[in-house]
């Protein structure tokens with residue numbers, strides 16, 4: 128579906144006409160990301176992050192496919208193939224490897240921003256619930272992919288990370304240990320585990336790509352939301368995707384690439400852990416095992432449950448960690464406020480920012496030494512995390528008195544110019 | 554009744570997590586008050602390494618070939634007795650300024666030979682190294698297991714600074730430590746070093762006297778100099794492509810900045826006159 132004023136595809140060149148008649152792919156592209164897709168005129172830079180996530184996915188697939196050509200999937204050979212062959216012997220292998228490892232970080236940076244945008248602007252609300260649900264599915268797949276990828280170089284953190292994460296399954300009562308052994312193909316991570324992780328790590332990005340297509344398909348039914356949260360009313364409210372948002376996304380893309388390049392070329396190990404440069408050794412446990420930075424908030428939640436309340440503490444931790452993500456699926460129904468954008472929701476906005484700070488605190492705790500002070504901080508921050516989504520948001524959405532909404536996107540845009548600040552023409 | 558349950562299930566689940574966390578918090582606080590964590594000798598006497606400045610530091614860093622060659626000499630004459638360097642190939646030494654002929658001489662003259670195996674007779678033998686070989690594995694029968702040094706500069710927090718601090722940090726165990734923690738006496742066969750995570754390691758101080766290595770370039774081989782040089786060498790072994798990475802990075806960033814101006818101009822002109 129699209130808006131009635133969307134431009135129609137009318138190829139001028141006979142070759143394009145010929146192709147379009149046989150296979151309307153040019154028409155499809157035109158209507159999806161071309162001039163045939165009307166988009167609200169007031170999107171801010173936070174709306175770049177969806178496209179940036181797509182770019183990050185493509186970068187990972189391209190670098191990953193080439194790395195896989197040189198990778199040895201075996202406990203005896205993996206570390207040496209990555210740190211020896213790829214880093215030293217393969218042409219530009221060091222670039223591919225650093226691009227892939229830091230590309231994962233860039234992917235999470237942009238996806239986290241993308242999710243935070245959705246939370247602030249209420250993008251998950253009707254009629255875009257399906258877009259959001261598919262987004263959460265993508266996020267879960269992304270986490271699984273990243274985890275399995277980190278295991279592949281078979282360093283100390285790879286091995287012990289795999290040990291800890293698959294250990295979650297042994298928290299399941301009665302059958303837990305059996306499930307863990309079945310998943311690993313042994314009592315501890317070894318060839319069997321490494322090979323199945325490699326196989327899945329290669330597969331999942333393509334599953335993600337498929338879900339991304341569904342995600343964008345679902346988005347194109349109502350069209351993008353916007354910073355006011357007010358739906359598009361008429362043609363004035365929109366501009367064609369191309370050239371307006373291709374130009375804006377292009378600018379965002381270059382900024383993304385600059386940050387990415389700075390990481391790859393000047394700080395390639397900044398976000399990694401030194402222990403992963405030590406070959407995996409099942410007999411020597413690292414002083415403290417920490418996951419990659421993008422999992423730290425969830426790791427902090429896991430570790431915060433230290434009390435056996437009816438269920439064992441470990442099971443609580445695992446339930447809470449998965450629950451902290453799964454609750455995202457219910458968000459469209461937890462937040463009943465009819466107003467989407469946080470800009471018009473004075474109470475929600477405050478709690479939103481507390482939640483953002485809270486996630487940073489959890490991230491800090493996840494990576495810090497487990498001394499009492501940090502454990503306490505983590506427990507308080509975890510409490511707020513669950514209270515925020517399951518208690519505060521539902522209550523706030525009833526109590527709050529939102530600010531008056533503009534009548535239309537165009538009205539809001541024009542008011543912005545009038546209200547004093549010099550109207551920037553760009 | 555069931556409608557009410559469905560309505561309040563979020564509060565029930567949220568409440569359950571909060572209560573479980575509250576009880577956990579309670580026990581943590583109680584634990585902290587009742588039994589404050591006892592200090593350990595490692596917590597109190599462990600030292601952070603001072604920063605070692607090398608020419609390879611920073612975004613424009615390059616290798617000081619003279620220094621890296623000296624460091625290679627230290628590795629060859631001292632560390633190679635115990636430590637492998639199995640990810641590095643002899644031919645890579647050309648990257649630090651040795652000629653092809655010199656590399657060939659270094660490889661063939663290397664004291665640890667490459668193992669061979671004849672599949673027809675089952676005989677195991679030895680042959681001299683060639684430039685195409687990686688440095689041969691070193692077997693160490695003594696106490697402890699010396700880690701492979703290829704990646705050690707990346708595998709330890711602090712990198713080269715840590716290695717330099719460790720090599721120059723050996724000392725007698727301080728009297729206050731023994732007074733405060735009588736159980737923490739350095740065990741037989743280990744050596745006290747405040748830069749090592751648990752203070753006692755199996756490696757005896759490898760660099761002990763000035764002139765232990767006769768530098769070919771005439772540099773005075775003090776213990777500090779040798780340990781600096783070998784640290785610089787280990788930064789090189791950990792990433793021989795570092796210089797190339799910096800150079801390519803510099804060009805890439807310049808290109809992207811030019812592209813940024815272009816895309817910004819395109820963006821301005823496309824949106825000119827459209828309020829948003």
Ligand code: HEM
Pocket residue numbers: 173174175176177178180181182184238241242245248250251255258259261262263264265266335339342343346350351352353455
């Ligand atoms: C591989 C990862 C992902 C890709 C490639 C991707 C791609 C996109 C793209 C291209 C858009 C349209 C542009 C935009 O609004 O920024 C979009 C919109 C959206 N995405 Fe994603 N996305 C990804 C992950 C996620 C995740 C993890 C979530 C949430 C859990 C999510 C939630 C949304 C929502 C709610 C919208 C609609 C926003 C609006 O119109 O206001 N996405 N996504």
